[in-house]
Structure formats: structure tokens, C-alpha cells
Amino acid sequence: MKRTTVRRAGVVALALTSVMGLGATAQADAQRLASSCGASFCLYEHDDYAGVEQEFLFTSNNTCANVTTLNNKASSMRNPSAGRIQFYNSANCSGSYGYAAAPRSADSDLTNNGFDNLTSSIKRVSP
Ligand SMILES: [Ca+2]
Ligand SMILES: [Ca+2]
Structure with a gap:
């Protein structure tokens, strides 16, 4: 029993x-x-589009946006826009960019681009 x-x-x-x-x-x-990206561009705190999401709306090219919530924290990104997105380690898109995301692309892990947890500002440019 x-x-x-x-x-x-x-x-x-x-x-x-x-x-x-x-x-x-x-x-x-x-x-x-x-958390699927409905804006021009989205950054994610962790790999595979997980964690906190920060959305960016670009209305024109050659515009810089400082990363606030995810400053030095972004680990993956989605770029549904028709523009190229340049990633900068410094604020205000100063210096040279370290990584550029192709139009309509996504990257589930920025580590292999040498840009994990570094992004401080981004700029949309003409592809
Ligand atoms: Ca991260
Ligand atoms: Ca940085």
C-alpha cells in the first residue's frame, strides 16, 4: 500500500x-x-531579441539617435527599415561606426560583430 x-x-x-x-x-x-519590431529599428537587451526592447523611429536619413534604456546593453537587433543603420560606441554618433546593419535585416547576436553591449548611438543612412 x-x-x-x-x-x-x-x-x-x-x-x-x-x-x-x-x-x-x-x-x-x-x-x-x-516584441516584434513595429518601428524603424529595434534593439534588444539580450540575444535572440529577448529582454528589454528599445524602438527607434527615423523619419529621414543621416539622423542620429542616442540609445538610452539599452545604452551599452544591446545584444541583438531588428532593422525592418529600408535604410542602413550604423552603430556607434559613443553618444551622438561621434567617431567612426563599429557595425552597420543592412536594410531589412536582423541579427540575433551582436557578439560576432564585436558589438555586444557597446552601442551608445545609431544613425540611419542611405543604403
Ligand atoms: Ca546585453
Ligand atoms: Ca558605448
Whole structure:
């Protein structure tokens, strides 16, 4: 009798873990969909477009925007715009840019571009 009870308890625990796992995945998917970039350009705190999102609206080329919330924190980006986006390590787009995102592109990890957690300002230029 005692053995049966223990075994049943084990099964219940497994089932609960499984449900929790599914819930976490669904939550991550929902978060990813909700954070899809509807602006000119979007930066994300973490790889794979996760964490805090900062959106930018560019109305013309050769315009500089300082990164505020995600200054030195951006790890991935989406550029749905028709312009090229240049990334600067300094504020006010001073100095030379370190990385440029092609029009209509996305990068799930800026590490391989040597620009993880560095971006302080961005500028949209003509492609
Ligand atoms: Ca980051
Ligand atoms: Ca910087």
C-alpha cells in the first residue's frame, strides 16, 4: 500500500513538471511575438531579441539617435527599415561606426560583430 502511494506521488510530480515546462515555452513564444519590431529599428537587451526592447523611429536619413534604456546593453537587433543603420560606441554618433546593419535585416547576436553591449548611438543612412 505504501509503495503504491509513493509511486503515484512520483507520477503526479512528473506531470506537474511537464505542464510547467510547456507553460514557460508558451510564455517565451508570446513574449517574442509581442516584441516584434513595429518601428524603424529595434534593439534588444539580450540575444535572440529577448529582454528589454528599445524602438527607434527615423523619419529621414543621416539622423542620429542616442540609445538610452539599452545604452551599452544591446545584444541583438531588428532593422525592418529600408535604410542602413550604423552603430556607434559613443553618444551622438561621434567617431567612426563599429557595425552597420543592412536594410531589412536582423541579427540575433551582436557578439560576432564585436558589438555586444557597446552601442551608445545609431544613425540611419542611405543604403
Ligand atoms: Ca546585453
Ligand atoms: Ca558605448
